Amino acid sequence: MKVCRRETFNAAHRLYNPTFSDEKNEAIFGKCNNPNFHGHNYTLLVCLDGEIDPETGYVIDLKILSDIIEEEVKEPFDHRNLNLDCPEFADLIPTAENITLVIWNKLRQRLDEKYTIELTLWETERNSVYYNGK
Numbered sequence: 480m481k482v483c484r485r486e487t488f489n490a491a492h493r494l495y496n497p498t499f500s501d502e503k504n505e506a507i508f509g510k511c512n513n514p515n516f517h518g519h520n521y522t523l524l525v526c527l528d529g530e531i532d533p534e535t536g537y538v539i540d541l542k543i544l545s546d547i548i549e550e551e552v553k554e555p556f557d558h559r560n561l562n563l564d565c566p567e568f569a570d571l572i573p574t575a576e577n578i579t580l581v582i583w584n585k586l587r588q589r590l591d592e593k594y595t596i597e598l599t600l601w602e603t604e605r606n607s608v609y610y611n612g613k
Contacts, residue, residue, distance in 0.1 A: 482538045483526040488557035491518040492573040519602050528595035551585040575602040579610045
């Protein structure tokens with residue numbers, strides 16, 4: 480059985496590799512390399528695959544999952560500049576792929592190993608990243 484929780488957060492970032500020249504950063508990252516940053520309204524879908532507990536009828540109480548997402552994602556990332564405000568991205572380019580990986584690792588530390596965690600992060604209405612730990 481799979482249960483899912485959808486959340487949103489807003490964050491700014493700049494895609495920039497300090498080992499690249501300005502020209503190479505511009506060529507690879509384009510508008511996303513804006514030195515003044517840019518932002519997104521991210522949508523995150525967290526799905527847990529697991530067995531239904533016969534005593535509760537739940538795979539997991541979604542309030543518990545909501546609280547973990549609040550603590551691990553929304554509090555540290557919402558209305559933040561990922562490059563400047565979040566230590567997770569001090570040495571990691573905050574692409575949608577890396578943001579998803581960071582969130583997956585944070586959730587994996589908080590959730591019982593009996594759950595398979597699947598994330599989908601939409602950076603725009605058309606662009607998303609999916610990760611399930613593999």
